[in-house]
Amino acid sequence: MELNFISLAIIVFLPFLAAAITFLIYPLLKEKTAYFSALIALTCASLILTLFGTTGSTSVPLLSSLDVHLRFYVDGLSLLVGLLASGMGVLTFIYSLGYMKNQRHSPTYYAALLVFMGSMLGIIFSADLIFIFIFWELTSLSSYFLIGYFNNENSSKSAAKKALIITSIGGLLMLLGFLLIHSITGTFDLSLLLSEPTSVQSSLRAHGLFLPTLVVIILAGASKSAQIPFHIWLPSAMVAPTPVSAFLHSAAMVKAGVYLLGRFHPILSGDEWSLILLTIGIITMTLTALFAVISTSIKELLAYSTASHIGLMLMGFGIPITLTGVSPSLGFVSGSFHLLTHALFKAALFLIAGVLACQLGIKTFSDAKGLWVKIPLIAIFAVFASLCMAGIPLTSGFYSKELLFQGVYTLANNYGGIWWILPLLSIMASSLAVVYSLRFIMMFFGSQPSHKKDVQPLPPSMVFPISILILLSLIVAISPSIAIDFISHSSSSYPPGHLPIHIGIPDHVTPPLLMSLSSLVLGVALYTKHKQISKATTSVLSSKHLSIDSIYSSIILSLENYGLALISKTEKTSMRTHIIWLIGTLGMLPAITLLYLHQNISISSSLPHQPAFLIVLLIIILGTISVARSNSHIMGVLFLSIVGFMIAVFYLLSNAPDVALTQLAVETLILVIFLVIIGKLPAYYGEASPIRVRLDTILSIFIGTVVFFAVIISTSSFAPKDIVAFFSNRASYPIGSTENIIFDYGGGTNIVNVILVDFRALDTLGEISVVALAALSILTLLHSRNQGGVK
Amino acid sequence: MTTLITKTAAKIVAPLIFVTSMVLFVQGHNTIGGGFVAAVLIVSAISLLYIAYGTENLTRLLNIYPSELNRKMLVSGLMLILLTGSIPVLFNMPFLTQAYWVLPTISFLGELKISTAIFFDLGVLLTVTGSLLSILSGVSR
Numbered sequence: 001m002e003l004n005f006i007s008l009a010i011i012v013f014l015p016f017l018a019a020a021i022t023f024l025i026y027p028l029l030k031e032k033t034a035y036f037s038a039l040i041a042l043t044c045a046s047l048i049l050t051l052f053g054t055t056g057s058t059s060v061p062l063l064s065s066l067d068v069h070l071r072f073y074v075d076g077l078s079l080l081v082g083l084l085a086s087g088m089g090v091l092t093f094i095y096s097l098g099y100m101k102n103q104r105h106s107p108t109y110y111a112a113l114l115v116f117m118g119s120m121l122g123i124i125f126s127a128d129l130i131f132i133f134i135f136w137e138l139t140s141l142s143s144y145f146l147i148g149y150f151n152n153e154n155s156s157k158s159a160a161k162k163a164l165i166i167t168s169i170g171g172l173l174m175l176l177g178f179l180l181i182h183s184i185t186g187t188f189d190l191s192l193l194l195s196e197p198t199s200v201q202s203s204l205r206a207h208g209l210f211l212p213t214l215v216v217i218i219l220a221g222a223s224k225s226a227q228i229p230f231h232i233w234l235p236s237a238m239v240a241p242t243p244v245s246a247f248l249h250s251a252a253m254v255k256a257g258v259y260l261l262g263r264f265h266p267i268l269s270g271d272e273w274s275l276i277l278l279t280i281g282i283i284t285m286t287l288t289a290l291f292a293v294i295s296t297s298i299k300e301l302l303a304y305s306t307a308s309h310i311g312l313m314l315m316g317f318g319i320p321i322t323l324t325g326v327s328p329s330l331g332f333v334s335g336s337f338h339l340l341t342h343a344l345f346k347a348a349l350f351l352i353a354g355v356l357a358c359q360l361g362i363k364t365f366s367d368a369k370g371l372w373v374k375i376p377l378i379a380i381f382a383v384f385a386s387l388c389m390a391g392i393p394l395t396s397g398f399y400s401k402e403l404l405f406q407g408v409y410t411l412a413n414n415y416g417g418i419w420w421i422l423p424l425l426s427i428m429a430s431s432l433a434v435v436y437s438l439r440f441i442m443m444f445f446g447s448q449p450s451h452k453k454d455v456q457p458l459p460p461s462m463v464f465p466i467s468i469l470i471l472l473s474l475i476v477a478i479s480p481s482i483a484i485d486f487i488s489h490s491s492s493s494y495p496p497g498h499l500p501i502h503i504g505i506p507d508h509v510t511p512p513l514l515m516s517l518s519s520l521v522l523g524v525a526l527y528t529k530h531k532q533i534s535k536a537t538t539s540v541l542s543s544k545h546l547s548i549d550s551i552y553s554s555i556i557l558s559l560e561n562y563g564l565a566l567i568s569k570t571e572k573t574s575m576r577t578h579i580i581w582l583i584g585t586l587g588m589l590p591a592i593t594l595l596y597l598h599q600n601i602s603i604s605s606s607l608p609h610q611p612a613f614l615i616v617l618l619i620i621i622l623g624t625i626s627v628a629r630s631n632s633h634i635m636g637v638l639f640l641s642i643v644g645f646m647i648a649v650f651y652l653l654s655n656a657p658d659v660a661l662t663q664l665a666v667e668t669l670i671l672v673i674f675l676v677i678i679g680k681l682p683a684y685y686g687e688a689s690p691i692r693v694r695l696d697t698i699l700s701i702f703i704g705t706v707v708f709f710a711v712i713i714s715t716s717s718f719a720p721k722d723i724v725a726f727f728s729n730r731a732s733y734p735i736g737s738t739e740n741i742i743f744d745y746g747g748g749t750n751i752v753n754v755i756l757v758d759f760r761a762l763d764t765l766g767e768i769s770v771v772a773l774a775a776l777s778i779l780t781l782l783h784s785r786n787q788g789g790v791k
Numbered sequence: 792m793t794t795l796i797t798k799t800a801a802k803i804v805a806p807l808i809f810v811t812s813m814v815l816f817v818q819g820h821n822t823i824g825g826g827f828v829a830a831v832l833i834v835s836a837i838s839l840l841y842i843a844y845g846t847e848n849l850t851r852l853l854n855i856y857p858s859e860l861n862r863k864m865l866v867s868g869l870m871l872i873l874l875t876g877s878i879p880v881l882f883n884m885p886f887l888t889q890a891y892w893v894l895p896t897i898s899f900l901g902e903l904k905i906s907t908a909i910f911f912d913l914g915v916l917l918t919v920t921g922s923l924l925s926i927l928s929g930v931s932r
Contacts, residue, residue, distance in 0.1 A: 006881055013877075020870070062886045070880060658823045661815075665831040669923070672838040676931045733893075733904075740893055743884070747891035747906045748820035756825065757908040757915070761887040764911075765872055768918045772865050775922030779862075782929040 003058040007051070008072040008125055011044050011082070015118030019111040026107035034097035034461075037110045041089035041117060048082045057127050057191035063762060073127030073191045076487055077336060081259045084343050085120045088251035089113070091465035095351055096243045098459035099358050108145070113247070116142040120252050124259060127190040129178040132260075136174060136224075139256060140167040143248050147240040159236035162552070166233045170223025174260070177216040180209050190263070197266040214268050218261065218276055225257030226307045227314065228284045232549045234307055235291075238299040242354030245299060250306055250346035258313050258339055265317055265332055277318030282425050285311030289432035293439070294534040297363050298353045301436055302346065305389065308429065309342045312404055315426075319407040326410050334403035336487045341396040341476055345388035348469035349440065352382045355462055365443040372444040375458065379444045381470050388473050390437035390523070391430055393516060394505065396476040401430060405512035427519045434523025435530055580699060587703040590710045597713070612653055620646045628700075633681055637674045641667055658752040727751055727759065793845050801843035808836035816916060820906055826915035833916075834923040846931050861925040868917030875910040887911070 018040040026033050051074055059071035092113065100109065119142060122135030141164070148160025182188055184203050193200050204210040221227075226234035234254070238245060248254070261277070285308050292304035316338060319331025327333075355378055356362040360371075372379035388397040408426050412419040476483050506513045526533065623643040630636040644667035651660035688696075731746040731754040746754035756764050812832035815824030872887075879888035891906035 005883070009881065060880055060883050062880060064885050658825070658828075661823050662825075662828050662831070665828050665835065669831050669835045669838070672835055672842065673927060673930070676838055676841050676927065680930075741890055742893070743888060743890045745891075746889070746908075747904055748908070750819065750821055750823065750825075753819045753825045753912075754908075756827075757820070757911045758889040758906075761876070761889065761908075761911055764915065765876070765887070768872075768915055768922075769869065771922045772869060772918050775865060775925045778926050779929050 003051070003054060003056050003072065003074055005058045005060055005072065007047050008058065008074070009070070011047050011086075012072075012118060012122045012125055014044060015040055015114045015121065019114040019118070022107045022111045022114065026110075031097060031100065033107065033110050034093050034100070037096075037114055038090050038093035040114060041086050041093055044117070044121060045083060045086035045090060048079060048086055051079060059127070059189075068130075069128060069189075070131070071127035071189060071191065072125045073194070074125065077259070077262050078124045080336060080340060080487060081255060082121055082124045084255070084340065085117060085124065085252045088247055088343065088347055089117045091347070091351075091468060092243045092247040094461050095246070095354070095465045096241075098462035099241065099243050099354055101459070109241075112142045112145045113244070116146065116248065116252070120256065123256055129182070129188040129190060132190070133171065133175050133178060136256065136260075137168065137171050139253055140164055140171060143167075143237075143244075143253055146244045146248065147237050153239075156239040159233075159239050163233040163237045165556070166230050166552075167224050170220040170230070170257075173216040173223070174220035177213050177220065180204075180213045180216070184209060193267060194263075200267050201270065210268075210270075211272060214272055214276070217264055217268065218273075218280070221257035221261040222280055222314075223257070224260070225254045225310045225314070226303075227257075227280050227311060228287060228307075229548050231284065231288055231304075231307045232552055235295075235300050235303040238297075238303050242299070242350060242357060245302075246347045246350035246354065249303060250350050251343040254306060254310060255339060255343065258310060258317075258335070261314065261317050262332070262336060262339075269317075269321060271320070274318045274320045277314050278422065281311045281313075281315030281318055282422060282429075283311070284308065285315065286425050286429040286432070289429045289436065290537060292436040293432055293530060294537050295436075298356065298365065298368075298440075298443075299350075299363070301440065302349055302353060305433065305436055306342075306346055308433065309338065309346070309389075312401070312429075313338050313342070315422075316404050316407065319404075319411060323407075323410050323414055325414075326406065330403065330410075331407050333484065333487050334400060334407055337403060337480075337483060338397075338400035340483055340487070341388065341400045341473070344469050344473045344476065345385040345397060348381065348385040348466050348473065349389065351462070351466045351469070352378055352385070355458060355466075359456065359458060359462075365439065368443040370445070377463070378458070378466070381466055382444060383441050384470055385473065386437040386440045388477070389440070390434045390520075391516065392434075392520065393513075394477060396473045396480070398516065399476075399480040402506075402512050402516060405515045406510075409511045409515065423515060427515050427522065430516070430519040431523035431526060434520055435527045435533075438523070438527045439530065580695075583703060584699060587699075587706045591702075591706045594706070594709055594713065610653070613650070616646050616650050616653065620650075633674075633678060637671065637678070641671045644670070656752075658750065727755060730759070731755070793843060793848075797843040801839050805836040805840050808832050808839070812836070816912065819912060820908060826912035827919055830916045830919035830923065833920050834927065837924065838927055841927070841931060846928070861921045861928060863921070864917050865921030865925060868914045868919075868921060871917065872911055872914035875907065875914070 018037065022033060022037070025036060029036060055075045057071060057073045059069045062068045062070045093110070096109070096113075116139055119135040119138035123132055123139065126132045126135060144160045144164040147163055148157045178188065181193070181200070181204070184207055185193065185200055187193065201210065204213055223230040234249060237249060240248070265273075288304045288307040288311065292301050292308060295301040295304055313335040316331050316333075316335030319334070321328040321331065323330070355375075356368060356371075360367075362368050362371075384395075388395040391397040391401040405423070405426060408422040412423050620643050623639050623646065626639040627636050627643065630639055644663065648660045648663040648667065651657075651663055728751060730744065731751040732749055733747060734742065734745050746758045748754040748758075809832075812829040815832065816826060816829035817824075819825035819829070876887040879890075880886055889906065889908045889911065891904050891908070893904050
């Protein structure tokens, strides 16, 4: 089915546009910018809703000559995750209005959140692997700002850096995987790959690249989704403002990894896929649940439990599609379904934690004692969401967990033996989930309210998003089949006619139900002993060798030390020595290329013969020699500009007035800039040693020779006649045309300009981007010049 | 170099350069000129004023020269190109496709043609001006 390209383009790019506009309208709207951003998110969410039920792809050529297309792909999974990302965006922006009241307001906050949302939607709806990679890195980048920018403490900076480093490593691994896929299939088009998933997999296998691709893509997803051993960035990232945590660390960013794995599930699923995902999933699910039980602050508990629940989703994706007795899509549906239910209750819990932290200043469990009297509504919400998190029967979390239990039970039943460890560990992990959920609930209760000050009425902008999330969780709890139907759309790549996935209030005792009940009982039993558990595990985990965090820190520290050592070895010398390396490398690269090119050099044909040219060339040579021999800056600059002006004359003689004009203008500007700064330069460089002079001379001659040959070869070998004819025909107007709007012709009589702004506009864009980047780099260098640094 | 002669000369020459650069910009599509040359000329004119009046004085006198303006110019030039270049994508044409309109003949103006490339060239002008002025104000500070 053909999709509406424009609405998809708006969904993805409107947030980016809005982010730019934020800076313009912030002075007018102040904190009301939250409403503007929420409106943008709402627009995206409603556009996504209009796509409901559609599947398919659409594309528009962006740079057709480079085979770059803007492609979009829509199916149930992308609609589900996209709706979550944009819907949570709406709620987060509304919530931010109340939350940021006491914080430093800035347009950057809203802009970064909007950019984040746009990149998230970009990952979800793009059907081009390169675009997915770009958006993926953009989410890492914007989350870096959101974690580290608003709190000027070192801890938040290092946390932001940690998140950036780990997720970027994942991103690079993902790019590697995409390139591997491209090297075999020759396409970056995801919709093409998804249309023939089995043949893609078999051709990957035939080249022996299946396992490497599989491993890097799973690692990419695991790093983004904070799975062991990459989980360490998530608890650290909790220094971010709470709305950011609710959005990035429960509903959106961590789900990007899950989405990626869900997207590649049809292509990569197989025995290896199941084995790796089940292993990562079960380890993460169990261990991080334990970390959540022993955590000391409220947000830390939520962070670890998020990692644990994502482990559950990954296990769902890992359940093989070949199991007998259940639907082949069971695993996929259970992972996606849990993605939905988890986002709803976990975001609500984060927002509740935000209310506690922002309005009451509470960050640890003991501070919240007896609070239910003062904020009964929030306490009720917290209890309900925690029950969902624990997977208590008849809540939303129960149904999604039940599907996974069914999956692992059937798996163990099919294969037997060692596989029984999966259901056992699942029960263990979910009983730990019961324990930490109870910790969250019980912190509100207790005999003595420990804080005397009165609780101010909560702003409605903070309560409203929480109640929406609770309401949605309630809907899923009452009628889970709505969500399942929605998700089943996305599993269309599996053979139809299989056993339906049963979901609903259990009417008879099944093994999964028994698993749920036993983990509930075990959890309650463990909760009574959780203080002892905390003590025991903390003492075990405090050993340094077990901590991945300390491994990460030591790697980063040793890299930093190595870099510093390298700098102190190379930076001792002067600027001039620096330049030698730079220019030498710059000369070597084309020199090597020229040596390997084996080009026949036809100098005679490309050199002009008229006497005027020879005079100009003679002046240029004389000028160049004078530059080298001049003994002050001002003389050197003047001689250099003589050379420059002569080159302009050369262009003029070659019938290139446009280039000559540009050369003249640039030459004038360079001269003027030199005059501006000449007062700041030393009168002369000082005496150079003879060896130094000889070295410099050799280097200069080398560079000159390389440039000479590069120019001669590139101008003599590349001038196909048809291109010249094309440009001279198409630059101007079509003769005798009656159309009013004309695309194929340039419409100008200056061919040079028409080529620059029309036919080769992309090249020009690249060139001026380089100019802009150079300007920004120079500014940065000048800015840091007076700031010390490494001496 | 802030002598009376340079000041007087700059006062006369700089506006002329500005006008020339505008002419070069507008006529660029059909005869010599274009956004890049125009930008370089603008920057030359401003650096001439720099030399004649000194950086601080110029900033104070004209009040046109906050360094943030340069960076805004740089960014808005690139944004202009990206945005106008993206419009054809919405109509299923490649990025940066340009078109031109032939307006109905008006008696005294003759046939009038308007090309979308003028936005691209304006973007080039803004970016290059912003970049060069940023560098200039950076190094002369």
